[in-house]
Amino acid sequence: MNWQNLAYALDQVAHNLGAVTVVAGPLYFLIAGELKRERGVLWITLTGWVVQIATGSFLGLISLYFYGQLPDIHGIAIGALLIKIVCAITAFVLIVASLRVHDLYTGRRTAITWQVLAALAIIAISAAAFLRWFS
Numbered sequence: 001m002n003w004q005n006l007a008y009a010l011d012q013v014a015h016n017l018g019a020v021t022v023v024a025g026p027l028y029f030l031i032a033g034e035l036k037r038e039r040g041v042l043w044i045t046l047t048g049w050v051v052q053i054a055t056g057s058f059l060g061l062i063s064l065y066f067y068g069q070l071p072d073i074h075g076i077a078i079g080a081l082l083i084k085i086v087c088a089i090t091a092f093v094l095i096v097a098s099l100r101v102h103d104l105y106t107g108r109r110t111a112i113t114w115q116v117l118a119a120l121a122i123i124a125i126s127a128a129a130f131l132r133w134f135s
């Protein structure tokens, strides 16, 4: 058994499921638009972003543990990674701020919040392709 590959694979499974969650949550809400489910979908989407931050960081830590150094990336790959990190932090702050509002936003503000969350997720998952193939 190659423990390094197993660690990468298991972490990537969680990272992929987190990616599905952050993309699907906002798209579900924008399409179904069920306001009474908004808080629940916000929590699920927040969980997805937290999973992304944790498992993404863990991918780097696995490399540190087995090779004694972080992945050797540069140029476009670093740009792509920074884009993912900025998207994750922005989405985290936006969702936490939304959850703290007692009566969640209504109307146009709700639509904008979910559109921004959808855009952040799509930008991040697109950046993942550049991180993968330029590193």
Ligand code: HEM
Pocket: 015, 016, 018, 019, 022, 023, 052, 053, 055, 056, 057, 059, 060, 084, 085, 087, 088, 121, 122, 124, 125, 128, 129, 131, 132, 133, 135
């Ligand atoms: C702090 C946030 C994040 C960090 C630190 C991070 C880090 C990483 C790392 C190190 C890899 C492995 C790249 C490689 O194989 O060369 C990876 C892969 C991947 N990440 Fe992230 N990531 C983050 C957020 C996200 C987000 C928000 C998404 C999606 C919405 C995402 C989607 C993916 C996907 C789909 C892959 C697999 C790419 C492939 O092998 O084709 N990541 N990520």
